[in-house]
Amino acid sequence: MSVAVKRLEDYETEPRFEATVVTTECITAKGVEPEVRELVIDVDRPSFSYSAGQSIGVLAPGSPEFGHEHHFRLYSVADLPQTNDAGRPRITICVRRCSYIDNYSGEVYNGIASNFLCDLNAGDSLITTGPYGLPFEVPEDRDANLILIGTGTGIAPFRAFVKHLYHDVGDWKGRVTLFYGARSGLELLYMNDERDDFAQYYDEETFEAFRALSPRPNWADPIAWDMALSERGAELWEMLGDPKTHVFVAGIEKMRDELDRVFSDLAGSKEKWKRRKAELMAGARWVELLY
Numbered sequence: 080m081s082v083a084v085k086r087l088e089d090y091e092t093e094p095r096f097e098a099t100v101v102t103t104e105c106i107t108a109k110g111v112e113p114e115v116r117e118l119v120i121d122v123d124r125p126s127f128s129y130s131a132g133q134s135i136g137v138l139a140p141g142s143p144e145f146g147h148e149h150h151f152r153l154y155s156v157a158d159l160p161q162t163n164d165a166g167r168p169r170i171t172i173c174v175r176r177c178s179y180i181d182n183y184s185g186e187v188y189n190g191i192a193s194n195f196l197c198d199l200n201a202g203d204s205l206i207t208t209g210p211y212g213l214p215f216e217v218p219e220d221r222d223a224n225l226i227l228i229g230t231g232t233g234i235a236p237f238r239a240f241v242k243h244l245y246h247d248v249g250d251w252k253g254r255v256t257l258f259y260g261a262r263s264g265l266e267l268l269y270m271n272d273e274r275d276d277f278a279q280y281y282d283e284e285t286f287e288a289f290r291a292l293s294p295r296p297n298w299a300d301p302i303a304w305d306m307a308l309s310e311r312g313a314e315l316w317e318m319l320g321d322p323k324t325h326v327f328v329a330g331i332e333k334m335r336d337e338l339d340r341v342f343s344d345l346a347g348s349k350e351k352w353k354r355r356k357a358e359l360m361a362g363a364r365w366v367e368l369l370y
């Protein structure tokens with residue numbers, strides 16, 4: 080099931096907890112727009128249990144005169160929750176500063192919640208809710224293979240997941256293959272020249288990471304999933320047929336169609352892929368977190 084099928088209005092926004100920004104840092108390379116910021120926040124609530132793949136809610140201030148008390152948005156937790164000195168949960172999220180073009184006026188508008196979050200400074204407060212959403216569950220069998228496919232801020236839950244796998248679970252025997260797509264190397268979060276959080280796992284025999292970049296980033300070409308995935312097509316297809324393989328997908332919604340296209344090619348036809356994907360989803364072996 081895709082988390083994206085749930086409408087924001089359907090989420091429970093109580094109870095609410097005040098949080099304070101501990102740090103805020105731009106994690107995109109210099110000059111890359113839009114920026115993505117990593118925020119570490121301390122939440123004033125008793126500790127809570129969280130699994131990788133879940134998100135927290137943020138209530139950005141609204142305009143009561145227009146009937147919006149607040150704007151509710153979700154953000155994936157990008158690290159394992161820590162606790163601060165007072166034993167309160169400390170959470171990391173990464174937020175892309177969004178803007179969009181209005182279809183009618185052609186004007187550019189800033190996304191409300193993402194700009195609110197990106198403009199916060201250390202010490203500022205905000206209101207949070209959650210956690211919500213389907214976790215990316217670690218299979219019980221340590222021989223299970225995990226294929227993780229993410230774009231943009233979709234890397235956030237995988238950063239937490241891979242850390243959980245190698246730090247908390249340990250002794251993982253199955254293969255862990257991460258595919259991370261972006262328009263250019265500069266847009267890869269946590270996997271670039273300045274900061275590669277995944278480098279600590281490259282020595283793990285079971286871990287592999289591949290970048291899927293657009294061949295012509297300035298032309299807004301789609302991410303070259305075919306190059307990264309198709310190059311390993313036969314191997315991937317074999318893995319998908321193995322009941323021990325689980326696929327987790329995270330990022331913006333349009334990647335669903337892009338991946339369907341690539342996997343249809345690997346399968347030999349759209350119909351064949353549709354059937355295989357339905358089987359995988361029915362067995363909770365294909366889990367999407369798309370927004």
Ligand SMILES: Cc1cc2nc3c(=O)[nH]c(=O)nc-3n(C[C@H](O)[C@H](O)[C@H](O)COP(=O)(O)OP(=O)(O)OC[C@H]3O[C@@H](n4cnc5c(N)ncnc54)[C@H](O)[C@@H]3O)c2cc1C
Binds near residue numbers: 083175176177233
């Ligand atoms: C389960 C879930 C997890 C999410 N996790 C994250 C996360 O970890 N980091 C994050 O930045 N956002 C995440 N989002 C998106 C986030 O909730 C907001 O939708 C986003 O910040 C835009 O809100 P806004 O109020 O700033 O803009 P709005 O005023 O709501 O609209 C801004 C425009 O930006 C587009 N847009 C929204 N999010 C993105 C994105 N990440 N990349 C490209 N275009 C986008 C929208 O389609 C819209 O056209 C998640 C959404 C869901 C449902």
